[in-house]
Amino acid sequence: MAWYRKLHWQILVGLLIGLGIAIVMRSMALVAPPTGGTPADIVAQAHQYALGVVTLDIWRQPFAFVGDLFLRLLKLIVLPLIVVSLISGIQQIGDASRLGRIGSRTIAYYLGTTLAAVIIGLLVVNIVQPGMGMGLVVEGEAALRPTPMLEVFRDIIPTNVFSALANGQMLPTIFASVFFGLALLLTGDAGKPVVAVIDSMNAAIFKMVDWVMATAPIGVGALLVATLADPSLADLSVFFVSLGSYCASVLVGLSIHGAIVLPLALWAFARRSPLEYVRALSPALLTAFSTASSSATYPVTRDCVVDGAGVSRESADFVLPLGATINMDGTALYEAVAAVFIANAIGFDLTMADQIVIVLTATLAAIGAAGVPSAGLVTMIIVLEAVGLPAGGYVLVIAVDRILDMCRTTINVWGDAVGAAVVDRWSAAE
Numbered sequence: 001m002a003w004y005r006k007l008h009w010q011i012l013v014g015l016l017i018g019l020g021i022a023i024v025m026r027s028m029a030l031v032a033p034p035t036g037g038t039p040a041d042i043v044a045q046a047h048q049y050a051l052g053v054v055t056l057d058i059w060r061q062p063f064a065f066v067g068d069l070f071l072r073l074l075k076l077i078v079l080p081l082i083v084v085s086l087i088s089g090i091q092q093i094g095d096a097s098r099l100g101r102i103g104s105r106t107i108a109y110y111l112g113t114t115l116a117a118v119i120i121g122l123l124v125v126n127i128v129q130p131g132m133g134m135g136l137v138v139e140g141e142a143a144l145r146p147t148p149m150l151e152v153f154r155d156i157i158p159t160n161v162f163s164a165l166a167n168g169q170m171l172p173t174i175f176a177s178v179f180f181g182l183a184l185l186l187t188g189d190a191g192k193p194v195v196a197v198i199d200s201m202n203a204a205i206f207k208m209v210d211w212v213m214a215t216a217p218i219g220v221g222a223l224l225v226a227t228l229a230d231p232s233l234a235d236l237s238v239f240f241v242s243l244g245s246y247c248a249s250v251l252v253g254l255s256i257h258g259a260i261v262l263p264l265a266l267w268a269f270a271r272r273s274p275l276e277y278v279r280a281l282s283p284a285l286l287t288a289f290s291t292a293s294s295s296a297t298y299p300v301t302r303d304c305v306v307d308g309a310g311v312s313r314e315s316a317d318f319v320l321p322l323g324a325t326i327n328m329d330g331t332a333l334y335e336a337v338a339a340v341f342i343a344n345a346i347g348f349d350l351t352m353a354d355q356i357v358i359v360l361t362a363t364l365a366a367i368g369a370a371g372v373p374s375a376g377l378v379t380m381i382i383v384l385e386a387v388g389l390p391a392g393g394y395v396l397v398i399a400v401d402r403i404l405d406m407c408r409t410t411i412n413v414w415g416d417a418v419g420a421a422v423v424d425r426w427s428a429a430e
Contacts, residue, residue, distance in 0.1 A: 338380060
């Protein structure tokens, strides 16, 4: 395939074009604010500046419209993606006896490492504080309200699942999907027709994701223009400096989790050498980095874990498919850091209670993320809306999403492989 037909290059070109358009628009419309002089000069300068602000806002409206269409397409597939991914993933667990024995250990391990990743991300981002002082105005900011923790916990259990689906309530939908998926697993043969339907829906929704992502070059370019051409964004240099510190926060967090936490877990629980294990997994890790898809990497991961690292086929065939669905350490860390960055960029003060909500929702959202490129952008909406941040704020991080997606997917696959070794040793010890 020619380079210009690959999606990540198309998105990059779209972003570069969007950046160029935004810079040209700002240079043509905006002039310096009033700097002094006679009262008549100040009035003239203020009038010219106000006219430039209005002109710039008019120019950015078509781009904001196109970007909003793209954002609506993403939100359209959020609920189907989460529901089908969760239910389909649970069916990978197998029969009830395996669910009770190995399944509980696997899920506990994955949840533990995902929580650790989110906490690491929050610690790093609170130290670096990327985005602080940018003062962006994102549409919907006036409606921002902190979400009380008790209300978040209570509303996880929906009183009407169809109401939760219709109203786009993410956490209740995740709970209902898990609840239904477990019940479907335990029905045995009677549930097989429904499982077949879920599998078909899974394939169809992945095709929808492909279609939506095909519009990404235009959508992200338009969103970038709408953001950078915002008259309230007075200093573009502040934006890019803050974006650089945001990238650094994500990469430092991923490095700590991937190079310290997971190797320690591998050595402590599986009694394996991290260096030898990562050497055996290197083909899978490189594949994950290049494809940015843990699902696409699964065949390579399984071969490396079984043939290269010597993990039993029984453990690998059970743990790895489940991990590719619910174990998204890198994605969870990334979403937590992004939420704090977006909050800082728009001047939203996150309380300790809000950050605890981010820990919980980032963990749950990562479980619902599909193992395909840029799936974290879709599920990030869950984290943003859980603490009252506007869903449109995620455009602030999309410009650097591709490289961060490659890095976080590598950590996702590395975490899956470590989990297979840990669970394999636990099972052998019985």
